[in-house]
Amino acid sequence: MTRIILTILVMVCVALSASDNLLGADLIAHWTFDQDSGDKVKDVVGGHDGEIIGGDADWVAGKFGNGLRIQGPGHYVEVEKSDDLELPQVTLIVWVNLDTTAGRQEVASYADSYGLFAEGGVFKSFIFNGGAWNTAPGVTPIEQEEWYQVVGVVDESEIMLYLNGQLDVKLATPAVAFQNFPMWFGGGPADNQFWLTGIIDEIEIWNDVLSEDEIAALYKTPPSLGAVNQADKITNTWGNIKK
Numbered sequence: 001m002t003r004i005i006l007t008i009l010v011m012v013c014v015a016l017s018a019s020d021n022l023l024g025a026d027l028i029a030h031w032t033f034d035q036d037s038g039d040k041v042k043d044v045v046g047g048h049d050g051e052i053i054g055g056d057a058d059w060v061a062g063k064f065g066n067g068l069r070i071q072g073p074g075h076y077v078e079v080e081k082s083d084d085l086e087l088p089q090v091t092l093i094v095w096v097n098l099d100t101t102a103g104r105q106e107v108a109s110y111a112d113s114y115g116l117f118a119e120g121g122v123f124k125s126f127i128f129n130g131g132a133w134n135t136a137p138g139v140t141p142i143e144q145e146e147w148y149q150v151v152g153v154v155d156e157s158e159i160m161l162y163l164n165g166q167l168d169v170k171l172a173t174p175a176v177a178f179q180n181f182p183m184w185f186g187g188g189p190a191d192n193q194f195w196l197t198g199i200i201d202e203i204e205i206w207n208d209v210l211s212e213d214e215i216a217a218l219y220k221t222p223p224s225l226g227a228v229n230q231a232d233k234i235t236n237t238w239g240n241i242k243k
Contacts, residue, residue: 024208024211024214025091025206025207025210025214026206026208027045027205027223028045028046028085028205028206029043029046029085029203029204029205030044030045030202030203030204030205030223031043031044031050031185031204032044032064032201033059033065033066033200033201033203034062034064034066035066037057037059041068041185043079044224046205048082048085050077050185051077051079053078054074054076055074060199062095062199062200062201062202063095063097063147063201064201064222064224065224067095067097067199068199068200068201069199070195070196070197070198070200072105072187072195073187073195074187074195075195076184076186076195077186078182078183078184078189079183079184080182080183081182081183085110085183085205086110086111086113087205087207088154088155088156088175088176089154089155089207090114090154090176090205090206090207090208090209091151091152091154091208091209091210092114092116092151092152092153092154092203092204092205093150093151093203093204093205093206093218094108094149094150094151094200094202095147095148095150095200095201095202095222096118096148096150096196096199097145097147097148097198097199098118098142098144098145098196098197098198099144099145099198100144100197100198101143101144103119104117104119105117105118105196105197105198106184106186106187106188106195106196107123107150107185107186107196107200108183108186109126109183109184109188109189110183111181111182111183111189112189112190112191113127113128113176113181114126114128114152114154114159116152116161117188117194118142118196120137121141121142122137122140123138123140123150123168124138124161125138125152125160125161126152126159127154127159127173127176128176128179129175129176134159134171134173134174135171136160136170136171137161137169138163138168139168148163149163149165151210153209153210153215154176154209155209157174157175158173159173162212162215164219165212165215165216165218165220166212166216167212185200186200202222202224
């Protein structure tokens with residue numbers, strides 16, 4: 001009888017996994033910020049742990065669980081350069097809460113080659129094309145001390161910016177070209193400036209272009225919450241089977 005129950009449980013878990021894994025891309029890096037001590041920011045998927053530079057780690061309440069308060073200037077997170085983050089098609093997702101909308105504030109960028117920043121009261125997505133930067137400026141005004149899901153999508157012919165699950169702007173561009181810089185959260189690695197002041201949470205890198213529906217789904221349930229929810233489903237299912 002126990003063997004039958006275990007077999008049924010495995011089949012249920014597989015079914016739940018299949019139903020929850022509907023995205024066409026793979027999550028290759030995910031910094032959840034759900035720790036409360038230490039000067040490292042853990043990548044729970046790809047092992048690309050970041051180091052907090054230029055100040056103490058200030059772990060605070062984030063959008064989901066904990067987040068990290070960045071207090072520029074010179075205070076940021078650095079992630080080492082890595083070939084598997086150099087993607088011609090990529091989706092970068094960040095949750096951010098800005099203390100102010102003044103100036104230019106780099107939210108997250110890989111090698112200053114693709115990334116997201118705030119400037120002029122809006123969020124912007126950008127790429128480096130080999131000789132210059134192409135920037136897609138959003139149209140939705142930013143409110144300070146409000147949480148936003150900001151998404152930059154890059155393919156071989158355009159870049160897109162999504163805000164809170166909805167397309168804000170898109171721009172035709174050449175393909176992205178990669179520079180010899182690390183990844184930074186909270187500042188611009190090529191310029192050593194454009195410091196962010198605010199809280200960051202739930203940074204994700206997907207290895208392909210996510211659709212608007214997929215991005216909207218992640219706005220409602222980030223991967224870390226999805227994992228928790230799936231665990232809850234399995235626990236509840238096991239409890240029901242035991243009854």
